[in-house]
Structures are given as C-alpha cells and as structure tokens.
Amino acid sequence: MKDRLQHITTNLETPDRRAFCSYLASSMLGVTVAGLVSGCGKNGKGVAVVDQANIAADGSVSPEAPGLADVPVNRATAKSVIYLYMGGGMTHLDTLDPKENSEVMMNSRAISTNVDGMRLGHWLEKTAKHMDKAAIINSMNTTQGAHGPGNYFMHTSYTKRASITHPTMGSWIGRLSGPMNPDLPASVFVGADSVGGGAGFLPSRFGALGIGDPESGLKNSSRPKGVDEREFERRLELASFLDTEFHDKYALKEVQAYTDAYTDALRLMNSADLKGFSIEDEPKSMHELYGASKFGKGCLLARRLVEHGVRFVEVRSGGWDMHGNIWESLEKKMAELDRGLAALLQDLELRGLLDETLIVLATEFGRSPALSTQGGRNHHPRVFSTMLAGGGIRGGQVYGKSDERGHAVAENKVSVPDFNATIAYAMGLPYNEIVYSPSKRPFTVADTGTPVVDLFG
Amino acid sequence: MMGIRSFLCGVLFAGIGGLSLADSPEQKLAFKQAYEVLERHCFECHSDGDKPKGRLAVDSIESLLKGGKSGPALVLGHADQSTLIDRINRDKRAKGHMPKGGGELNASEKIALTQWVEGGAMWFEDVLGGDDDMMMSDMAMSEIAEMHADLGVDINKVSEEDAKFFKDHIESMFVSHCTGCHGGQKQKGGLRLDNRTMALRGGETGPLVVAGDPSKSELYIRLTLPLDDDELMPPSEKPRISAERIAKVEEWIKRGAPWPKPKSKLDRGGDNHYTIFTAALSDDDKQAYDSLRKVGVFIEPLNWQGGGLRLVASFAREFEVEQTRALARFSDKIYWADFTRVKWTPPAEKLLGQLENLVILHLERSAFDDANFDKLPELPRLDYLNLHSTKVTDATLNGLDKFPKLTKLYLWNTKVSDSAVNTLRKQRPELKIVK
Numbered sequence: 001m002k003d004r005l006q007h008i009t010t011n012l013e014t015p016d017r018r019a020f021c022s023y024l025a026s027s028m029l030g031v032t033v034a035g036l037v038s039g040c041g042k043n044g045k046g047v048a049v050v051d052q053a054n055i056a057a058d059g060s061v062s063p064e065a066p067g068l069a070d071v072p073v074n075r076a077t078a079k080s081v082i083y084l085y086m087g088g089g090m091t092h093l094d095t096l097d098p099k100e101n102s103e104v105m106m107n108s109r110a111i112s113t114n115v116d117g118m119r120l121g122h123w124l125e126k127t128a129k130h131m132d133k134a135a136i137i138n139s140m141n142t143t144q145g146a147h148g149p150g151n152y153f154m155h156t157s158y159t160k161r162a163s164i165t166h167p168t169m170g171s172w173i174g175r176l177s178g179p180m181n182p183d184l185p186a187s188v189f190v191g192a193d194s195v196g197g198g199a200g201f202l203p204s205r206f207g208a209l210g211i212g213d214p215e216s217g218l219k220n221s222s223r224p225k226g227v228d229e230r231e232f233e234r235r236l237e238l239a240s241f242l243d244t245e246f247h248d249k250y251a252l253k254e255v256q257a258y259t260d261a262y263t264d265a266l267r268l269m270n271s272a273d274l275k276g277f278s279i280e281d282e283p284k285s286m287h288e289l290y291g292a293s294k295f296g297k298g299c300l301l302a303r304r305l306v307e308h309g310v311r312f313v314e315v316r317s318g319g320w321d322m323h324g325n326i327w328e329s330l331e332k333k334m335a336e337l338d339r340g341l342a343a344l345l346q347d348l349e350l351r352g353l354l355d356e357t358l359i360v361l362a363t364e365f366g367r368s369p370a371l372s373t374q375g376g377r378n379h380h381p382r383v384f385s386t387m388l389a390g391g392g393i394r395g396g397q398v399y400g401k402s403d404e405r406g407h408a409v410a411e412n413k414v415s416v417p418d419f420n421a422t423i424a425y426a427m428g429l430p431y432n433e434i435v436y437s438p439s440k441r442p443f444t445v446a447d448t449g450t451p452v453v454d455l456f457g
Numbered sequence: 458m459m460g461i462r463s464f465l466c467g468v469l470f471a472g473i474g475g476l477s478l479a480d481s482p483e484q485k486l487a488f489k490q491a492y493e494v495l496e497r498h499c500f501e502c503h504s505d506g507d508k509p510k511g512r513l514a515v516d517s518i519e520s521l522l523k524g525g526k527s528g529p530a531l532v533l534g535h536a537d538q539s540t541l542i543d544r545i546n547r548d549k550r551a552k553g554h555m556p557k558g559g560g561e562l563n564a565s566e567k568i569a570l571t572q573w574v575e576g577g578a579m580w581f582e583d584v585l586g587g588d589d590d591m592m593m594s595d596m597a598m599s600e601i602a603e604m605h606a607d608l609g610v611d612i613n614k615v616s617e618e619d620a621k622f623f624k625d626h627i628e629s630m631f632v633s634h635c636t637g638c639h640g641g642q643k644q645k646g647g648l649r650l651d652n653r654t655m656a657l658r659g660g661e662t663g664p665l666v667v668a669g670d671p672s673k674s675e676l677y678i679r680l681t682l683p684l685d686d687d688e689l690m691p692p693s694e695k696p697r698i699s700a701e702r703i704a705k706v707e708e709w710i711k712r713g714a715p716w717p718k719p720k721s722k723l724d725r726g727g728d729n730h731y732t733i734f735t736a737a738l739s740d741d742d743k744q745a746y747d748s749l750r751k752v753g754v755f756i757e758p759l760n761w762q763g764g765g766l767r768l769v770a771s772f773a774r775e776f777e778v779e780q781t782r783a784l785a786r787f788s789d790k791i792y793w794a795d796f797t798r799v800k801w802t803p804p805a806e807k808l809l810g811q812l813e814n815l816v817i818l819h820l821e822r823s824a825f826d827d828a829n830f831d832k833l834p835e836l837p838r839l840d841y842l843n844l845h846s847t848k849v850t851d852a853t854l855n856g857l858d859k860f861p862k863l864t865k866l867y868l869w870n871t872k873v874s875d876s877a878v879n880t881l882r883k884q885r886p887e888l889k890i891v892k
Contacts, residue, residue: 163517352867
C-alpha cells in the first residue's frame with residue numbers, strides 16, 4: 001500500500017478522481033470499493049475516465065492500462081492565488097511585452113531584468129529584479145473588446161449571457177475546494193466592485209467577500225456597543241426562531257443565501273482570524289515596502305489573508321483605460337503596480353510562501369500599438385500580456401509571442417479560458433468537472449480551456 | 458394533472474383579459490412546465506454552445522427570440538405566429554415537423570408550450586431546479602395538510618423511520634408498478650405518483666389516501682379490488698403487486714401515510730474535494746476526523762487527484778493527547794503540515810512527531826525553538842521547511858541532518874546568524890536557504 005501511495009504522490013500522471021477515491025477508500029477502509037464510491041468518477045466532456053476494468057480488485061490502478069494516457073495531468077502546485085486585476089485594459093507594449101527599438105514604443109523603452117533575455121517596460125524597474133520568479137505570457141487573446149464583457153470573460157471564462165450569470169474563479173475555488181480556514185471565506189476581493197466577485201449560479205455563499213478599502217479592513221465586524229455576548233445571542237436566537245417558518249416555506253437560493261451570510265458573518269466575528277483583515281498590525285517597514293497607494297495596501301492585505309488561509313484574493317486596480325495622455329497616466333499607475341507587485345514577490349519569497357501562492361497579473365485586453373489622436377492607446381483584444389509567478393510556475397520564462405508591432409499573436413496563442421484553466425490547474429481543481437446550474441446546464445471552471453502546462457515545473 | 462391544466466387555463470384567460478400577473482406563482486409554474494417540455498424534446502439538438510441545429514438554441518429566452526435559420530422561434534403572446542408552436546403542431550410526416558425523427562409531443566406537452574407562449578413566454582431562471590413543492594400553489598398544499606391534520610398527522614414532519622419505510626416499501630413499489638402510467642411522462646386519470654405534492658392531491662377520483670384509514674383510501678381500494686374489476690390497479694393485464702407489498706401499503710396508510718418531502722435540489726455546494734474525501738472514510742476514521750475538526754485541526758486531500766493529505770493545525774487553539782491518537786489514523790498519509798501559530802505544548806510536539814512522511818512543513822510565525830526542533834523525528838522525505846519568525850538559532854542548523862532530502866529552508870526574521878548560514882551553504886550546496 002505504501003508503494004501505491006508513493007506512486008500517487010510522486011508520479012505526476014495521477015489517475016482521476018474515481019481512481020483516487022477508490023484508492024483512498026481502499027486504504028482507509030481496507031476493503032475493495034470499486035462500486036462503493038459512486039459519484040466519484042463523473043465523466044467530463046472530453047475527459048477519459050479510468051475504465052472500471054483498469055481498477056484492480058485491491059483498488060489500485062494500473063498506470064499502464066489503456067485509457068489513462070488521456071487523463072490530464074493535474075496536481076496542485078498552488079495553495080492560494082493572489083489575483084491582481086488591472087481594470088480598464090493594461091497596455092502590453094509598455095509593460096510586459098516591450099518591442100526593442102520599435103516606433104510603437106514611443107516614450108517607453110525596454111529594460112533588462114535579472115533574467116537574461118527577459119525584457120520589461122522601463123516603468124517596471126523594481127519588478128524587473130524578480131523576473132526569475134515569474135513567467136510572462138505575451139500571446140493572450142480575447143474575443144471581447146469592450147470593458148464590461150471583457151472583464152466578465154476574463155473573470156468567468158464565459159461570454160456574458162442574459163439568461164445566466166457565471167461564477168468567477170474565486171467562487172469556483174470556493175465551490176470545488178471549500179474554504180481552508182473554516183472561519184474565513186474561501187475568496188475575497190479588494191477594491192472597487194466593478195465585476196462583482198459573483199458566485200453566479202452557484203450558491204451565494206461561494207461569492208467573494210468584498211473589501212472596498214484595504215485600510216479600513218472588514219467593516220461592521222464587531223458587536224454593537226452596549227450589547228453584551230448574552231444579549232447578542234438572545235437576539236440571534238429570536239431572529240432564527242422568527243425565520244424558521246419562512247425558510248421552510250421558501251427553500252430558495254436567495255433565501256438560503258441570507259442565512260448562509262448570517263452564519264458566515266457570525267463565525268467570522270468570533271474568529272481569531274479577523275486580524276487577517278487589518279493591515280494596521282503590519283510593521284512600518286511592510287507599509288513602506290508595499291507603498292502608500294490603495295493598490296499597494298491591497299497587496300499587503302492579500303498577503304495577510306493568504307497567511308490566514310484564504311484561498312483566493314483578488315486585488316483590483318482601476319484607471320488602466322488610457323485612451324488619452326497615456327504617459328501621464330502610466331507614470332502614476334505603473335509606480336503603484338511596480339511597487340506593489342515587486343513587494344509581493346519579494347515578501348512572499350522571504351516568507352517561503354511563493355512556492356505555494358500563485359500570483360496572477362491580469363487585465364481584460366491590451367492597448368493598441370498606434371497612438372490615438374488624444375495621445376493614448378485604444379482597446380486591443382487581439383493580443384495582450386499577463387504574468388504568472390510562484391505557485392509552481394517556472395520563473396524566468398516568456399511564453400508565446402506577439403508580432404513585431406505587438407499587434408497580433410505570432411506564436412502559441414493563449415485564450416482567456418486557457419489562461420483560467422491554467423490557474424485552475426495550479427490549484428489542483430478538476431477543470432473538467434462539470435457542475436450544473438440550477439437550470440441544469442453544464443459548466444466547467446474554465447469552459448473549454450486547456451491549461452498551459454509548459455509554464456510549470 | 459387535470460387540476461393543474463384547468464388551473465393554467467384560468468391563468469391564460471386572466472392573461473388575455475389584460476390582467477398583469479408579473480412574477481406570479483402561476484406564471485412560474487407555466488414556465489417550469491414549458492421548460493420541462495423543451496428540455497425533454499428539444500435541448501439535445503437545440504442548445505446553446507454545441508452548434509445548435511438550424512442555428513436555433515431554445516435554452517434561453519434570448520436565443521428563442523433571436524431564433525435560427527427560419528427566423529425568430531417565438532412571438533411573445535402569440536402562439537399562432539410562433540414558429541416553435543407551428544413546428545410542433547405540424548403533421549409527423551410533414552416537412553419541418555419537430556421534434557425530428559418521428560417523435561411527437563403529447564397533448565399536454567403541446568398545451569404547456571402553447572399556454573406559456575400565449576402568457577408572454579416569461580422566463581424565470583430562478584425557478585429551475587428548485588423543489589417541486591415550491592411550484593405548487595400554497596392553497597393546494599394547505600388543503601392536503603388540512604386533510605391530514607384532521608387525523609392528527611402533520612405531513613411536514615416525517616420521522617427518519619417513516620421516511621425509510623416509505624422509501625423501502627412504498628416508493629419502490631410506485632417505481633416498479635405505477636409510475637409508467639402515473640409519472641412524469643403519462644398521468645393517466647390525472648394521477649402522478651413520482652411527485653409528493655401531486656400524488657397526495659390524487660387524480661380524477663380524488664385524493665390518493667385518507668391518512669390512517671386504508672379502507673377509505675383510493676390507493677388501497679384500487680389495489681385490492683377483485684381481479685375482474687375494471688377499476689383494479691394495476692390493470693389486470695399488468696404484473697400483479699405481491700400481497701406483502703400491498704400489506705405494506707396498508708401499514709403505511711395506517712401510519713398516517715408519511716411521505717417525506719423531497720430533498721431540495723438546490724445546489725447546496727455539492728461535492729468539493731474535501732467532502733469527497735470525508736465520504737470515503739470509515740465510521741471510525743470519520744469519528745477521528747470529526748474530533749480533530751472540532752478543535753480546529755483540518756485535514757484535506759492535497760488535490761482532487763490525491764497526492765496525500767494536507768494537515769492544517771494552525772487554526773487549533775490547543776492540543777490534547779486524544780487528538781494525537783485521532784491523528785494517528787491519518788498520519789502516514791500526511792505530506793503537508795501547517796503548524797504556524799501553534800502553541801508548543803507537549804501534545805503539540807507529539808502530534809507533529811508522528812508525521813513521519815512529511816514533505817512540506819510550515820512552522821513559521823510560532824514560538825517554535827531549538828528545544829522543539831530537537832524533538833522532531835527524522836523526516837526522510839522532507840523537502841521544504843519554513844522556520845521564519847520563530848525562535849530557532851544556529852543550534853537548529855546543526856540538527857538538519859535529520860532531513861537528508863531538504864531543498865528549501867526559510868529562516869527570515871530569526872536569530873540564525875549569517876555565518877552559520879554560510880557554513881551550511883557550503884555543506885549542502887543543493888539546499889536553497891532564504892534568510
């Protein structure tokens with residue numbers, strides 16, 4: 001049995017869930033359970049499922065058995081995700097995909113980094129010192145050219161429909177992995193609620209907890225003044241008594257969501273982990289490192305929350321929609337981004353958390369190589385750039401290429417669903433697992449995206 | 458079913474009369490019935506996503522209105538102008554008949570779709586997949602409840618024992634002998650037995666049962682008629698129900714005909730990798746697992762595909778010896794352990810001490826010191842050790858031989874000296890040290 005275990009842990013070509021469950025059960029129960037663990041091996045579209053015949057009587061799976069070759073390799077390399085979202089469409093040419101000596105660069109220029117051959121826009125001076133930890137994707141492509149739909153697509157892997165709302169990545173993680181810290185939500189977003197951290201068709205409790213201002217932390221999270229613990233409990237009991245009949249009568253998603261929200265909020269109020277939300281407890285040096293911007297403070301809060309067992313933290317930064325006066329805007333926004341991002345990379349590395357924390361830098365689309373008449377760059381969905389660091393990503397690499405002018409994808413196109421499947425893959429999520437909406441329509445974490453496995457290892 | 462149909466007609470006429478019934482339960486019911494018809498007959502070829510046939514998807518109101526190759530499928534409020542209704546009403550052999558392949562909608566399905574279109578084709582995403590009981594009007598349910606209440610039976614309270622009795626003896630009988638004619642597809646005599654509310658309402662001849670009294674209950678009477686009686690159920694040409702089973706029906710009715718409410722079909726979260734893991738545990742393991750969980754010790758599989766277990770002890774207040782015992786059941790499969798913020802008491806040391814297969818160990822941000830380190834066992838597979846912000850000193854570095862496979866060591870914010878680190882770097886060049 002030990003050997004078998006060894007195989008599962010060390011061999012990356014692990015079998016699928018059914019095999020795992022059957023193995024787990026057999027090892028824990030000491031019996032054969034090939035048929036017992038029904039529901040473990042749901043087939044997904046296009047996924048080979050280990051055939052029952054490949055599972056031997058002792059519950060072990062022969063890796064050579066036919067059919068297994070198609071099972072996607074999937075292991076969790078990350079425990080948490082810090083997702084930095086540049087709302088409005090971050091220019092790719094001036095940041096992650098600079099073109100040496102090209103007229104499209106205008107006021108930006110490429111600088112070298114601590115990895116030979118990797119170049120960044122000169123605005124990212126601090127981040128450039130940490131490129132050994134990061135992988136850049138310069139061949140992102142999206143089908144959406146407007147902010148709302150683009151933002152939605154990036155967050156959910158699906159295009160917007162009027163008939164249904166899709167869950168965001170953080171909600172999927174909450175749904176499929178469950179919370180790690182029992183007292184805290186699985187997913188939190190920091191910053192303005194431009195897309196919603198929405199649970200979509202999933203139960204509302206999987207939605208992200210929103211923190212508007214990182215400095216004020218979690219609002220309204222203590223008992224009202226003059227109400228002692230006993231009185232508080234009495235009030236809760238009364239409320240719950242009054243609710244019972246209504247809840248029995250209307251067992252609807254929305255009604256349940258209210259109850260869930262109450263329960264979760266109460267647990268949080270009494271939790272020692274409430275401290276995770278207050279960056280006031282951080283020493284001055286840390287505030288100095290991350291910078292005074294809202295985004296920098298958001299990054300600091302994200303690091304704290306990850307330390308407290310939150311699985312997915314999104315930090316949003318607005319103002320990247322630079323149609324006019326791009327150089328002026330870049331000066332301010334890039335300073336914030338550079339400082340916050342570099343601080344995160346450095347801080348997580350020092351704390352030994354980068355190995356298990358995936359940092360994502362994402363946006364809805366890139367910006368045009370040609371300058372607009374107002375001296376800015378316009379929306380550019382055909383090609384753009386993102387960055388992944390830590391969490392099992394092999395640093396110091398550039399994946400994919402845009403053409404000479406940064407106008408279109410030249411090599412290894414990565415679609416938005418592919419990108420999200422990559423995040424899901426890092427988190428060890430079953431990206432092929434089908435979850436049904438209440439209207440019984442099938443959905444997956446990243447639609448039909450395929451993870452870019454070359455980025456790992 | 459008859460009852461509902463005439464009920465719907467009422468809604469239909471009210472709608473035509475210009476009364477607005479926005480979001481009324483009746484409209485929701487009409488939608489749900491129409492949706493079920495679409496789902497049963499149309500979704501296979503006309504679903505958004507998989508290249509719908511004729512470029513028509515019928516699984517959202519937008520795509521219905523947008524239509525396909527032959528134009529919009531719906532004209533709101535006008536069944537006679539809607540392609541959808543036209544197609545289902547064409548002769549089976551005629552061109553353009555739907556569903557393709559010789560099938561045909563039955564009369565009640567056609568009515569359901571037609572009435573829904575006439576009523577404005579209201580679409581309610583939220584009612585889909587909900588509890589069927591929610592769909593019934595309050596009146597219908599309270600009538601049934603009253604009927605039972607007269608006999609001192611509360612239909613909303615069903616004991617576990619009764620629920621099991623129903624499932625084992627009654628429901629299984631319905632499925633094997635009755636629902637072919639009284640189920641989702643056909644509702645002969647207006648009776649439907651696969652749905653609690655509809656079943657209790659009964660069919661054309663009245664309620665299904667009179668709780669407590671088999672001799673007055675339609676169900677029992679029809680099952681026990683003489684073989685040559687026209688009213689006998691199942692009809693004489695069908696397989697007979699055994700006497701034992703009929704005796705169970707009698708007993709069931711005497712018990713008050715307890716029929717448990719169906720479990721809500723709302724997605725309450727479903728399986729996550731942790732619930733799948735706990736579901737596979739034996740009773741003893743589950744008990745051990747729960748006792749750990751209670752004190753904040755959390756175990757989960759490292760991912761969906763396995764790869765051992767992750768132990769998060771950092772949310773625990775304080776450990777007792779009994780938790781050490783509970784943990785022993787899982788300890789050889791734990792590869793990843795988080796003891797950050799843990800109070801270092803002897804039980805905590807013992808807890809950690811039994812995890813011999815660890816690959817990743819987090820001890821950072823705790824009061825862990827050299828003495829605690831001394832008590833750590835040899836960990837032949839340990840790859841990652843995090844000691845940042847602990848009380849360890851150079852003495853700890855001397856004891857690292859215990860971990861021959863170590864490749865990552867985190868020492869930031871400790872009292873470990875630079876010279877000790879440099880010495881270690883020379884001794885073990887393969888070891889990455891972050892300080």
